[in-house]
Amino acid sequence: xxxxxxxxxxxxxxxxxxxxxxxxxxxxxxxxxxxxxxxxxxxxxxxxxxxxxxxxxxxxxxxxxxxxxxxxxxxxxxxxxxxxxxxxxxxxxxxxxxxxxxxxxxxxxxxxxxxxxxxxxxxxxxxxxxxxxxxxxxxxxxxxxxxxxxxxxxxxxxxxxxxxxxxxxxxxxxxxxxxxxxxxxxxxxxxxxxxxxxxxxxxxxxxxxxxxxxxxxxxxxxxxxxxxxxxxxxxxxxxxxxxxxxxxxxxxxxxxxxxxxxxxxxxxxxxxxxxxxxxxxxxxxxxxxxxx
Amino acid sequence: xxxxxxxxxxxxxxxxxxxxxxxxxxxxxxxxxxxxxxxxxxxxxxxxxxxxxxxxxxxxxxxxxxxxxxxxxxxxxxxxxxxxxxxxxxxxxxxxxxxxxxxxxxxxxxxxxxxxxxxxxxxxxxxxxxxxxxxxxxxxxxxxxxxxxxxxxxxxxxxxxxxxxxxxxxxxxxxxxxxxxxxxxxxxxxxxxxxxxxxxxxxxxxxxxxxxxxxxxxxxxxxxxxxxxxxxxxxxxxxxxxxxxxxxxxxxxxxxxxxxxxxxxxxxxxxxxxxxxxxxxxxxxxxxxxxxxxxxx
Numbered sequence: 001x002x003x004x005x006x007x008x009x010x011x012x013x014x015x016x017x018x019x020x021x022x023x024x025x026x027x028x029x030x031x032x033x034x035x036x037x038x039x040x041x042x043x044x045x046x047x048x049x050x051x052x053x054x055x056x057x058x059x060x061x062x063x064x065x066x067x068x069x070x071x072x073x074x075x076x077x078x079x080x081x082x083x084x085x086x087x088x089x090x091x092x093x094x095x096x097x098x099x100x101x102x103x104x105x106x107x108x109x110x111x112x113x114x115x116x117x118x119x120x121x122x123x124x125x126x127x128x129x130x131x132x133x134x135x136x137x138x139x140x141x142x143x144x145x146x147x148x149x150x151x152x153x154x155x156x157x158x159x160x161x162x163x164x165x166x167x168x169x170x171x172x173x174x175x176x177x178x179x180x181x182x183x184x185x186x187x188x189x190x191x192x193x194x195x196x197x198x199x200x201x202x203x204x205x206x207x208x209x210x211x212x213x214x215x216x217x218x219x220x221x222x223x224x225x226x227x228x229x230x231x232x233x234x235x236x237x238x239x240x241x242x243x244x245x246x247x248x249x250x251x252x253x254x255x256x257x258x259x260x261x262x263x264x265x266x267x268x269x270x271x272x273x274x275x276x277x278x279x280x281x282x283x284x285x286x287x288x289x290x291x292x
Numbered sequence: 293x294x295x296x297x298x299x300x301x302x303x304x305x306x307x308x309x310x311x312x313x314x315x316x317x318x319x320x321x322x323x324x325x326x327x328x329x330x331x332x333x334x335x336x337x338x339x340x341x342x343x344x345x346x347x348x349x350x351x352x353x354x355x356x357x358x359x360x361x362x363x364x365x366x367x368x369x370x371x372x373x374x375x376x377x378x379x380x381x382x383x384x385x386x387x388x389x390x391x392x393x394x395x396x397x398x399x400x401x402x403x404x405x406x407x408x409x410x411x412x413x414x415x416x417x418x419x420x421x422x423x424x425x426x427x428x429x430x431x432x433x434x435x436x437x438x439x440x441x442x443x444x445x446x447x448x449x450x451x452x453x454x455x456x457x458x459x460x461x462x463x464x465x466x467x468x469x470x471x472x473x474x475x476x477x478x479x480x481x482x483x484x485x486x487x488x489x490x491x492x493x494x495x496x497x498x499x500x501x502x503x504x505x506x507x508x509x510x511x512x513x514x515x516x517x518x519x520x521x522x523x524x525x526x527x528x529x530x531x532x533x534x535x536x537x538x539x540x541x542x543x544x545x546x547x548x549x550x551x552x553x554x555x556x557x558x559x560x561x562x563x564x565x566x567x568x569x570x571x572x573x574x575x576x577x578x579x580x581x582x583x584x585x586x587x588x589x
Contacts, residue, residue, distance in 0.1 A: 034417075037423070124582075126321050135569055138549075138550075226527070266413065275404075
């Protein structure tokens with residue numbers, strides 16, 4: 001995306017440019033406003049949130065709301081804070097991302113370099129599975145997880161996310177490997193290299209950019225998932241479900257500052273990943289989705 | 293002899309290896325996606341209540357579903373939500389992309405600001421906007437504190453307007469992503485074409501309307517597909533922002549399906565609503581995916 005040099009042919013006058021800058025800044029404010037409100041109010045004592053101005057900076061800066069959200073806030077029936085749920089999310093997201101990415105890479109390799117009859121149909125069926133509304137699989141999935149004894153467990157959630165994640169990872173690696181010359185693979189084959197050796201020695205070393213895309217995509221999707229978490233999480237609910245419990249709880253005083261702190265804690269991992277590697281993600285994603 | 297037979301076996305294993313590697317994924321997809329879809333379709337024709345029950349009741353669940361007022365509310369809401377969400381995201385995304393493409397100083401700062409909401413979960417977005425739009429502590433309160441005493445913004449508590457607050461929050465979350473897709477499309481257009489048109493006397497406005505926007509067709513198509521798919525699946529945002537309320541004012545097919553299946557013990561009706569959601573998405577996705585795959589292979 002940034003490699004293409006930008007030299008727009010359109011000339012704009014000074015008034016038009018001022019207008020454009022103003023508009024762009026206005027929208028920057030629109031996108032930043034909710035984040036600003038969350039951060040500022042999470043650093044206030046509750047009385048200042050309910051009695052004061054939401055836009056104002058804190059008069060008394062305090063981390064109490066953060067501590068409460070992390071370790072003592074009432075989530076559902078027990079005052080555990082978000083900490084155990086944060087750990088559930090980590091335990092769920094790491095294996096789910098790793099497994100689905102490895103499977104996607106192998107699938108993409110087979111579908112581009114070892115093509116066979118009807119491989120497009122196989123891929124088409126896997127691709128469509130990315131776009132189904134998950135409501136259509138909720139009931140049978142709940143039954144199967146129950147039968148396997150995985151209902152309400154972290155391994156159960158890992159299984160669900162791997163199953164419904166391989167469509168996307170396969171798509172990414174397939175589109176990426178498709179641009180790699182197949183002649184090189186054939187040449188290596190003639191030299192006696194086998195299936196896995198070719199993958200390990202030839203394809204894997206060039207897979208960095210697409211692995212970044214696949215990992216970020218899977219990480220944000222799985223970390224941010226709510227439907228599966230709330231349906232199958234049981235006692236091992238992930239962060240999103242816990243945050244929703246915290247915010248929706250109808251008992252007692254609404255501790256807005258704690259809700260805001262909790263929301264930021266829930267958003268931190270994906271924001272962090274986005275800030276560190278976001279540009280690679282957008283670049284890789286665009287290469288696959290806009291072309292063609 | 294023996295060694296050549298052994299070599300023969302090895303080549304045969306090598307020949308089969310790619311299919312062996314792919315097979316588990318394909319089997320899992322067939323079972324967990326297509327098998328489950330068939331099972332849910334089957335359930336939608338049974339009298340399942342709290343638990344699955346295998347007595348066939350024909351089209352009964354579909355008849356009941358379309359007679360339910362809640363389902364009508366959900367259908368009207370998804371119509372309002374999806375059309376506004378898709379149109380506004382596309383218009384806003386296109387506008388921001390075109391403006392950002394005018395050799396803007398600070399593009400590197402603005403782009404991530406527009407994009408970061410897509411890293412957040414809908415639950416976080418919903419929580420932020422829920423309190424921001426809350427009349428008691430949010431925007432209305434702030435405006436009044438700043439001296440605009442008569443300012444009133446109570447959409448989130450208003451049966452008729454609450455659905456539009458979901459549009460606002462959803463647009464906030466996704467429009468930056470649409471912007472990025474259009475920006476990538478714009479950067480892919482050959483500037484020579486634009487320069488030639490300009491020499492022929494086209495104004496900037498004409499240039500965009502006649503040449504640039506038609507050339508962005510693939511980006512329009514991809515964003516339409518992504519946005520409509522997100523709209524129909526929208527569950528988390530509704531739950532976090534309004535919880536389907538006030539009353540049932542922001543019920544959507546996704547929240548309807550969940551509550552009928554898991555809390556109201558009407559699994560047959562819930563399954564029927566899920567089947568309708570799937571068919572709607574399939575009507576959009578299947579032609580698109582078919583065209584994509586055909587073109588590439």
